[in-house]
Every structure is written in structure tokens, then in C-alpha cells.
Amino acid sequence: MKKLINDPAQVVTDYLRGLSLAHSDLVAISTDPPFVTRADKDSGRAAQVAVVSGGGSGHEPLHCGLVGPGMLHGAVPGPVFTSPPAPQIHAAAKAADEGRGVVMIVKNYTGDVLNFETAAELLDMEDVAVESVLVADDVAVEDSTYTAGRRGVAGTLVVEKVAGAAAARGDDLAVVAEIARKAAGAVRSMGVALESGISPTTGQHTFDLDAGQIEIGIGIHGEPGREHQPHTQAKEIIEGLIDAIARDGGCEDGSDVLLFVNGMGSTTDAELHICYGAAHDALAARGVNVVRSLVGSYVTSLDMAGVSVTVCPMDDELLAAWDAPCATPAFTRVTP
Amino acid sequence: MKKLINDPAQVVTDYLRGLSLAHSDLVAISTDPPFVTRADKDSGRAAQVAVVSGGGSGHEPLHCGLVGPGMLHGAVPGPVFTSPPAPQIHAAAKAADEGRGVVMIVKNYTGDVLNFETAAELLDMEDVAVESVLVADDVAVEDSTYTAGRRGVAGTLVVEKVAGAAAARGDDLAVVAEIARKAAGAVRSMGVALESGISPTTGQHTFDLDAGQIEIGIGIHGEPGREHQPHTQAKEIIEGLIDAIARDGGCEDGSDVLLFVNGMGSTTDAELHICYGAAHDALAARGVNVVRSLVGSYVTSLDMAGVSVTVCPMDDELLAAWDAPCATPAFTRVTP
Structure with missing residues (x-):
């Protein structure tokens, strides 16, 4: 299969190099071991709690493209779909640390949980204070291929945004961790795949799906979801995703929510907005205010090819953190 | 083929509806005829020259996702890969007009050129002053399937950005048109395809490409480029694109340029940054400063699946306009 890459073994470091060249105002990189930190770390601004995340590559722009003022302070990319080892996470967190402690945002996959835990222990031995926040927002399945308990998926961006906002306004470690946990506890997601992706390292499709079939509840590594079903119109597919989220408790009548429609890689901007309209309708029918x-x-x-829908009930605290400005390679918000 | 759409005949209006629901702070829509205007038009801010663009759909977020403060005032989506008719363009421009005239940014395709010209004549009869700016930045081929002369491709975004910045700071019609023409005259692009896209209306691939072959100089409708060649590493492919741009005069030794690496739809963020690194190297080797x-x-x-590379030599005037803040559904810039 054709990919726009050089040596398949260098995909992650070539990506980091391009990221740093294109966004040198926002990010700095290390290549051995590979990680991303903030360009403004030693710019003279007040020290902040460092918000650090990471995991296997293949989910870009998450996490490396979300480093910058108002969001992450560090990101650690593992090989494609493979957790970074603990020493790499440790090195990234050390580099990101500004002396006020580190909040680690960890998607709930067994490898990530173990490696971030070990990295936290290493940091603790060096008297760097660490708080870990687990994201497990995928309501599709309880246990999965790489996971005990729910998977962490697109809701991770919401957790990273609110934690980064709290850190940027100068909150202490415990406060940054608390708002991150609040968002992680509130956010729910579910996805659907129309076609598998292709790995740049193996050149192979990551799973098979029959023509005319879609996979409801897919994970971000192509892990099995709830069921295959015949492909149908977007509004029916999206209603099914919102229904699953609502059954889990994320769509109370009268509640105010953030609605995040996330493309899985090759879904067009037009399709994403068509899905957004369908999700908006499905929430409105339940009395939920987007x-x-x-x-x-x-x-x-x-x-x-596919999409996930993320719903996060918002109170004033989460809204203020979501609305705060941020500037990263992939995600820029101006104050509304 | 599977798409996340409802009725294929409603793809454009379903997209517009989702866009307006997701970004009601930025855009407003009309569905009959379909077009996008600014949400802030009647907010009490000072009147601006209206910058309006459009063309066939299938290139999203261009143009509808680029409407908002600091960029477009109106966008007119035709059917997929088909120019909007003149009355639709006329209606959009009328709705976008703030009494200071309209700059129309037109990609150089025969249908667009004719329909925008007719719309301009209709506006002229109603005493709305219009300046048209043609974008023909694709250096790959001279004439093409839908085009006499060069095609307008990704460089259009650069023209829209600088025109929108000039309009936002209050410049008059002639001045906004002048900076748009300056950017249109300076910007050069060339693209490559690895795999065809699939039309949501027909469900068919838009062209065929043998396994292992890539198309150098592809257009944004899958029009033929310069040649098929065997697929190779990103750095060789990108060097070829920069070489073609440089031979056309866009890469003077010692010049300062904007480098824009644009994904054609299903190219991953990691691949785009790998291509960016390759383009940066190819320019540096020619003494060009990005x-x-x-x-x-x-x-x-x-x-x-594919990428285009756009190079635009920048002087102080273009830099100031590029750096000005903007906020649109797809593209937000904060002042650096």
C-alpha cells in the first residue's frame, strides 16, 4: 500500500521533525528518545504544572500536535499502536516539568497504564510530584483487545484541553488533576468504522470489514466493537451512537453539553459536518443543549474511514476551561 | 462505496446545515440557493469590503469552512466538482455585500470563470461594485480537463487569507483586490495523488491509478497531471514537486516564503508533516527561507490520498496580512 513516508522505521521521528520545523514557535522535540515539549518553556513566563500525555502513534494529531500554550506541555509518541516504554515517558516528563509537578493523562490501555505508572514511580524517586488521570470514555465495550475496562478514545482531547487551561492559569497540581478527572469522569464517546486504516509500518489493513458492512463501537486501533451491521444513512448510524452514549447516562434532559464529532482519518470534512448535524438532532430530541x-x-x-461522537456534560468550570485560549499545531482556540 | 451521508442528492445542504449548527458563532447559511455568509454581518461592526469565493463542492473545508472574521464574507458551494450557477453566486454576493463592494476570488476553471463573470455583471447592473481575482497557481499543466490556462488549487487559501485580512482592517475595494492579485500572482502549487477519491454522489472512484503508481501534477478533481511514476519515498516525491515549482520561478535563492503542505483528503497528519519536512529540506537546499x-x-x-505543496514568496505586506488574526470553522490564526 502507498504511503507518503520515507523509511517505515522512521515514521515517528520523521513526523516529529516535520512537526518541529512547521511549528517551531510552539513545540520543541527530542528524537532520542522521541518526545515533544513546549517551545516557550524557558521563555521567562511563570512556571506551570506540566500536563503530559502520550501513547502509541497512529492517532495524530493526538498527542504531539496538541502541545502548546493552553494545552499540553509534553507528549510521548510510542511506535504505531504501541505504548512508549517507561524510560521514554520518564524522559519526556522530566523535560516538560517546570518544578510544579506533572499531570499525566493516560488513555486506558494496559501497556500505557503500566508504562506511565512505572514512569511516575521513577519521577517520584526524583521528587517530581505526579498525578495520573485515566481516560476511559469509550462506552462501546467493557474490556477489549488491549484494555481491561473501557478504552480511552477521543474524549482524551477534552481532558487535555481543560487540564491545559487550568495549568495555564497557574493552578496547582491537585487542582489541575481534579479538573482533568472531572472531565474524564463526564466525557463519553463511541465510534463507527466504514473501512480499516492501513499501517505505515506493515503496509497492511489493520482489520477486515465486508463490503456493505460497518463496525459499530470500533476502537481507535480497529479493536472489535459491539457489532457489524449493514451500512445505512449517517443519521441512523449517528442516532445509534448517541443512543449508546445516552443509555450510559451522558445525555440528561436539559443538560448542557460539548458535542465533538471526530474523524478517524479519511472521513471528509463534509461528512463530519453531516454527522455533526445528525448528532445535534439526536441530542435535541433528548432535550440536550449543545x-x-x-x-x-x-x-x-x-x-x-469512520467517525466517533463525544458528548461531555459541561458546568461553568468546564466551560471556562474549554473556552480558554490555546495555540497548538492542530488546535487553536481564541477567546469567544 | 460507503460514505457517512444521508441522501446523496442532499450532501451539500446537509453539510451546510451541520456547518451552521457547529459554528453558529461564525457562519450563517442559506439553503435555497445554498451559500454561507458571516454570522457577524449585522453585529454593528464597521462595514467591510466583502470577500466572496466558491466553486464546486468536494474540496471542503474550502470555501465554506473559511468564512469568518478575518477571512471570507461569503462562500458559494456548487454541486460536487461542478460550478455553482451565476444566480446562486449573485445571491451569495448580494447577501455578503456590506455596501463597500465585493472581491470575488475565482479558481481558474472554465465553469467558475463564466458563472462568476455573469454574476459580476448582474451585480454591476445593481450598482454593486465588483473586482474579480483569478487564482491559477497549479504549475503542473497549462490546460486541463476543465481549464484553459492553469488550474486554481491550494494557493486559493493564501489569496483568501490575505484578501480577508485587508478587508478586516477596513481597506477599500481596490486595495483588497490588489493584495489578492499580488498573492495570486506570487503563489505556486503542485500536487501528487496516491489513490483516487470516491464521489459521494456517484459512489465511484473519480479516476484509476495502478497499484504502485502515483500521479504527479494531479488536479483537485483528479484531472491528469504530468505523468504516472512508480511510488517512491516521500522525500523524492516532494523534491519533484518543489523542483517543478522552482523551475517556474517560485524559489529564488535568499527569498522568504510561506510553505503550505496540503492534504487531499485521506492523507494522515503524520504523513503531511513528513512531507513538510521534505519540502522544507528541498527549499533550504535552494537557499529559500521558510x-x-x-x-x-x-x-x-x-x-x-495525496498532497500538494504550495510556495508563496512573502514580502512585508503579505506577511502582515497572513499574520493577521482570523477565526473560521476550519482555520483559526492568533496573532503570533
Whole structure:
């Protein structure tokens, strides 16, 4: 299969190099081991709690493209769909640390949980204070291929945004961790795949799906979801995703929510907005008020065709953190 | 083929509806005829020259996703890969007009040129002053399937950005048109396709490409380029694109340029940044200084796999207009 890459073994470091060249005002990189930190770390601004995330590659722009003022302080990319080892996470967190402690945002996959935990222990031995926040927003399945408990998927962006906002306004470690946990506890997601993505390292499709079939509840590594079903119109597919989220408790009548429609890689901007309209309708029918929106391909699965829907109930504290400005390679918000 | 759409005949209006629901702070829509205008038109701000663009759909987020403060005032989506008719363009321009005239930014395709010209004549009869700016930045071929002369491709975003910045700071019609023409005259692009996209209306691939072959100089409708060649590493492919641009005069030794690496639809963020690194190297080898960067899928060809590289020599006037803040559904810039 054709990819726009050089040596398949260098995909992650070539990506980091391009990221740093294109966005040298926002990010700095290390290549051995690979990680991303903030360009403004030693610019003389007040020290902040460092918000650090990471995981296997193949989900770009998550996480490396979300480093910058108002969002992440560090990101650690593993090999494609493979957790970064603990020493790499440790090195990234050390580099990101500004002396006020580190909040680690960890998607709930067994490898990530173990490696971030070990990295936290290493940091603790060096008297760097660490708080870990687990994201497990995927309501599709309880356990999965790489996961005990629910998977962490697109809701991770919401957690990273609110934690980054709290850190940027100078909150202490415990406060940044608390708002991150609040968002992680509130956010729910579910996805659907129309076609598998293709791995740049193996050149192979990551799973098979019959013509005319879609996979409801897919994970961001192509892990099995709830069921295959015949392909149908977007409004029916999206109603099914919202229904699953609502059954889990994320769509109370009268509540105010953030609605995030996320592309999995090769889904067009037009399709994402068509899905957004369908999700908006499905929430409105349940008496849910969409007060904030995000539409784009932020938490991808290589070039998988598909979409996930994320719903996060918002109170004033989460709204203020979501609305705060941020500037990263992939996600820029201006104060509304 | 599977798409996340409802009725294929309603793809454009369903997209517009989702766009307006997700970004009601930025855009307003009409569905009959379909067009997008600014949400802030009657907000009490000072009247501006209206910058309006449009063309066939299938290139989203261009143009509808680029409406908002600091960029477009109106956008007119035709059917997929088909020019909007003159009355639709006329209606959009009338709705966008703030009494200071309209700059129409037109990609150089025969249908667009004719229909925008007719719309301009209709506006002229109603005493709305119009300046048309043609974008023909694709250096790949001289004439093409839908084009006499060069095609307008990703460089259109650069023209729209600088025109929108001039309008936002209050410049008069002639001045806004002048800076748009300056950018249109300076910007050069060339693209490559790895795989065809699939039309949401027909469900068919828009062209065929043998396994292992890529199309150098592809257009954004899958029009033929310069040649098929065997697929190779990104750095060789990108060097070829920069070489073609440089031979056309866009890469003077010592010049300062904007480098824009644009995804055609299903190219991953990691691949785009790998291509960016390769383009940066190819320019550096020619003594060209990259002073501004943009990386993302902004001017797409449905879900085609591929990339285009755009180089625009920048002087102080263009830099100031590029750096000015803007906020649109797809493209937000904060003052650096």
C-alpha cells in the first residue's frame, strides 16, 4: 500500500521533525528518545504544572500536535499502536516539568497504564510530584483487545484541553488533576468504522470489514466493537451512537453539553459536518443543549474511514476551561 | 462505496446545515440557493469590503469552512466538482455585500470563470461594485480537463487569507483586490495523488491509478497531471514537486516564503508533516527561507490520498496580512 513516508522505521521521528520545523514557535522535540515539549518553556513566563500525555502513534494529531500554550506541555509518541516504554515517558516528563509537578493523562490501555505508572514511580524517586488521570470514555465495550475496562478514545482531547487551561492559569497540581478527572469522569464517546486504516509500518489493513458492512463501537486501533451491521444513512448510524452514549447516562434532559464529532482519518470534512448535524438532532430530541462544538479529525486511527461522537456534560468550570485560549499545531482556540 | 451521508442528492445542504449548527458563532447559511455568509454581518461592526469565493463542492473545508472574521464574507458551494450557477453566486454576493463592494476570488476553471463573470455583471447592473481575482497557481499543466490556462488549487487559501485580512482592517475595494492579485500572482502549487477519491454522489472512484503508481501534477478533481511514476519515498516525491515549482520561478535563492503542505483528503497528519519536512529540506537546499508554515487538509479532493505543496514568496505586506488574526470553522490564526 502507498504511503507518503520515507523509511517505515522512521515514521515517528520523521513526523516529529516535520512537526518541529512547521511549528517551531510552539513545540520543541527530542528524537532520542522521541518526545515533544513546549517551545516557550524557558521563555521567562511563570512556571506551570506540566500536563503530559502520550501513547502509541497512529492517532495524530493526538498527542504531539496538541502541545502548546493552553494545552499540553509534553507528549510521548510510542511506535504505531504501541505504548512508549517507561524510560521514554520518564524522559519526556522530566523535560516538560517546570518544578510544579506533572499531570499525566493516560488513555486506558494496559501497556500505557503500566508504562506511565512505572514512569511516575521513577519521577517520584526524583521528587517530581505526579498525578495520573485515566481516560476511559469509550462506552462501546467493557474490556477489549488491549484494555481491561473501557478504552480511552477521543474524549482524551477534552481532558487535555481543560487540564491545559487550568495549568495555564497557574493552578496547582491537585487542582489541575481534579479538573482533568472531572472531565474524564463526564466525557463519553463511541465510534463507527466504514473501512480499516492501513499501517505505515506493515503496509497492511489493520482489520477486515465486508463490503456493505460497518463496525459499530470500533476502537481507535480497529479493536472489535459491539457489532457489524449493514451500512445505512449517517443519521441512523449517528442516532445509534448517541443512543449508546445516552443509555450510559451522558445525555440528561436539559443538560448542557460539548458535542465533538471526530474523524478517524479519511472521513471528509463534509461528512463530519453531516454527522455533526445528525448528532445535534439526536441530542435535541433528548432535550440536550449543545453549548459547545468541535468538528475535525483529531483522534485518528491511521487513515481509517469512520467517525466517533463525544458528548461531555459541561458546568461553568468546564466551560471556562474549554473556552480558554490555546495555540497548538492542530488546535487553536481564541477567546469567544 | 460507503460514505457517512444521508441522501446523496442532499450532501451539500446537509453539510451546510451541520456547518451552521457547529459554528453558529461564525457562519450563517442559506439553503435555497445554498451559500454561507458571516454570522457577524449585522453585529454593528464597521462595514467591510466583502470577500466572496466558491466553486464546486468536494474540496471542503474550502470555501465554506473559511468564512469568518478575518477571512471570507461569503462562500458559494456548487454541486460536487461542478460550478455553482451565476444566480446562486449573485445571491451569495448580494447577501455578503456590506455596501463597500465585493472581491470575488475565482479558481481558474472554465465553469467558475463564466458563472462568476455573469454574476459580476448582474451585480454591476445593481450598482454593486465588483473586482474579480483569478487564482491559477497549479504549475503542473497549462490546460486541463476543465481549464484553459492553469488550474486554481491550494494557493486559493493564501489569496483568501490575505484578501480577508485587508478587508478586516477596513481597506477599500481596490486595495483588497490588489493584495489578492499580488498573492495570486506570487503563489505556486503542485500536487501528487496516491489513490483516487470516491464521489459521494456517484459512489465511484473519480479516476484509476495502478497499484504502485502515483500521479504527479494531479488536479483537485483528479484531472491528469504530468505523468504516472512508480511510488517512491516521500522525500523524492516532494523534491519533484518543489523542483517543478522552482523551475517556474517560485524559489529564488535568499527569498522568504510561506510553505503550505496540503492534504487531499485521506492523507494522515503524520504523513503531511513528513512531507513538510521534505519540502522544507528541498527549499533550504535552494537557499529559500521558510518564514511561515501551514500543514493540514484544507483544499481537498473528496477523500483522495495525496498532497500538494504550495510556495508563496512573502514580502512585508503579505506577511502582515497572513499574520493577521482570523477565526473560521476550519482555520483559526492568533496573532503570533
